[in-house]
Amino acid sequence: MVTSPRRAGGFPATRVRHAHVHWPAVSAPPVITDVDPAALRRAQENALVELLDIPAVADELGERFRAAGHELYLVGGSVRDALLRRGQSDLDFTTDARPEAVLEIVAGWADATWDTGIEFGTVGVRRGDETLEITTFRADAYDRRSRNPVVRFGDTLEADLVRRDFTVNAMAVEVHAPRGDRRFVDPYGGLAALHAGVLDTPAAPEESFADDPLRMLRAARFVSQLGFTPADRVVEAMQAMAGELTRITRERVQAEFSKLLLGAHPRRGIELLVDTGPAEYVVPEVPAMRLAIDEHMQHKDVYTHSLVVMEQAIEQEESPDLVLRLAALLHDVGKPATRRKEPDGRVSFHHHEVVGAKMVRKRLRELRYPKAVIDDVAQLVYLHLRFHGYGKGEWTDSAVRRYVTDAGPLLERLHKLVRSDCTTRNRRRAAALQRSYDSLENRIAELRKQEELDSIRPDLDGNAIMEILGIPPGPQVGKAYKHLLALRMEQGPLTRDQAEEALRSWAAENLR
Known part of the structure; x- marks a missing residue:
């Protein structure tokens, strides 16, 4: 028998109504009192x-x-x-x-x-x-x-x-x-x-999960995909047996976790994993965020904030995007390790984006994600605070160039992540942040009309550098190239004569 859903293990007992479920009408038979x-x-x-x-x-x-x-x-x-x-x-x-x-x-x-x-x-x-x-x-x-x-x-x-x-x-x-x-x-x-809308097992859940612990992740996946509520006994069995997931290969765990993230209700699936314990064996960095209080002092904890950011990122998607959802969920995983209490009583998380990017790489490798996914998610985590480093919108052309170049093909995802990361309840502050980011996007659009922002290169290539300076291939060419690239970022496009003059000036100081 299917048990009625109630709160268990902190998992919300409410059920999503399934507007997409259309039950075919079956004509009612005549009323006969002796029908079995x-x-x-x-x-x-x-x-x-x-x-x-x-x-x-x-x-x-x-x-x-x-x-x-x-x-x-x-x-x-x-x-x-x-x-x-x-x-x-x-x-x-x-x-x-x-x-x-x-x-x-x-x-x-x-x-x-x-x-x-x-x-x-x-x-x-x-x-x-x-x-x-x-x-x-x-x-x-x-x-x-x-x-x-x-x-x-x-x-x-x-x-x-x-x-x-x-x-x-x-x-x-x-x-x-x-x-x-x-x-x-x-x-x-x-x-x-x-x-x-209830998820239950045919046999006792303890028997089912002992046979195949992956079914605990499948429970969370179906909660995400279908919006179902797990039966009480399923929740209780997951709480008691979460450690059995160590028997499952990382590849199978990753496959189920990815399907969960790409579902219609990923927050509910993640909450089930965190509240019942399996998250400790899949992405322990997520439940660990419950220990860190957000610096804005407006959220219950960084964990709740991260779930809200993920939901807001999903609202901006054209179609389910695993990289964006992973980045939104994990963008603040570096906060527990960088949490510091300042003299004024506030809490800070300095350089949590750097620490978080390293943690993300380690976790996603352990889960056997493809290298491209690992690189993209880690880079988004690393860049998600870059926007806030430019004050209240005083963006120079060089800052815009660096932002676009560092984001590369991830720029549109970075836009979505940064906008989603605003969860403050202060409406005036939220509106100001959105206006500031609108300004940045407008600046990017303006510079794109003037310059090839998406493929910024130095004004002289390696062959030209060797010809002008009369040097062979080697480390000095790479150093000269990096100098010209930095100059391109700061000043924008140079003429050929300006680039050659800048290169010779650099060489006079560095190639003695």
């Missing part, structure tokens, strides 16, 4: 099947399995998303047929098959533009030391469904039967949980 309620519920569920948008490829596949004397069910996230009217990608099926029989059934029908997961009972199939996975009923056992099961094939659909992660993923639709005769199979209350 369970039979009536099954009849309504089965009527629901006829209103679902089952892809034609599932019909074709179902016919082939029926002809071969086997069962086939559309299952898991495919059914959940069909009920939620969400877009589908891959289709997942389960069957009583063993993998070798599955390969025989799809032979001549599938455009391609692959058997990389066949030891786990899964056969991959491509038919036209559709990608399908067909898995034999499973009744696995786990060693509880890793997340790898000892694969054992099962004989019933119900036994297969009980080993799945959540009840909303433990529903199935019979597709081997002709349309009109298909059953909706929901032995663990997934439909009711979906309608209530």
Whole structure:
């Protein structure tokens, strides 16, 4: 039975109403006093099947399995998303047929098959533009030391469904039967949980999470993606078993965490991880921010401030942006390590952007993020305070050039991050900060018309430097190049004669 949501472990008990969930209307049967309620519920569920948008490829596949004397069910996230009217990608099926029989059934029908997961009972199939996975009923056992099961094939659909992660993923639709005769199979209350927006497990959550601790991260991911509220017993099990995540590879942890961040409600998913403990084994720097009081004295803590910044950054996105969301969440992770109490009683975090960028690199490497993602997120964290270093908007041309050059291709993301970092409740101060940043963006636009800001180079290249100074390739050329680049930043474009004169003046002082 699905428990009613309440506050547990500090995680908010409120539920998001799902405006995108459109439940098909099922005509009410005549009122008959002796109807079995369970039979009536099954009849309504089965009527629901006829209103679902089952892809034609599932019909074709179902016919082939029926002809071969086997069962086939559309299952898991495919059914959940069909009920939620969400877009589908891959289709997942389960069957009583063993993998070798599955390969025989799809032979001549599938455009391609692959058997990389066949030891786990899964056969991959491509038919036209559709990608399908067909898995034999499973009744696995786990060693509880890793997340790898000892694969054992099962004989019933119900036994297969009980080993799945959540009840909303433990529903199935019979597709081997002709349309009109298909059953909706929901032995663990997934439909009711979906309608209530509650995330629960088919078996006891302690058993489910012990089998596969990654399911705790999947719980937070579904909270983020679907806006669901975890059942009380799920929250309690996560609090008790968070340490089991150490059994999971960093690559799998990163994949789930990234999906969480890219969901519609990432703040809720992160709050669940922090309040129940798994965040300590994924991004411990995030819960650590609860110890640092923000210097503006307007926020509960830096942790809360960072969540607000992430939400405000999301509001500026054209589409979900993992780099921007990571940078917004982690931009202040350096504050706990740099926290100092000043003589006047205020709290400071000097150079927290420098410390934070180093911490971000270390954490994202540990989570096996791609180098490009690590570099971009760390650079945004490093630059997020640069704007505040220029007072109240006294931006010189050289300062604008350096800002644009240091940001490089990250400039638009930096704009969004800096604007999002304003969470003060003082409306006048917030308006002043926004006007100041508007002024900076206008200055950037003006200079872009005059100069090639996005590709600033010295007015003389390496070959010209060697020719003018009569020196061979080597470190001195690099030093001269850096001097000319700094001069370009300060003064803007120079004529050829001005650049040569500046180079010779530098050489007279430095190449003796």
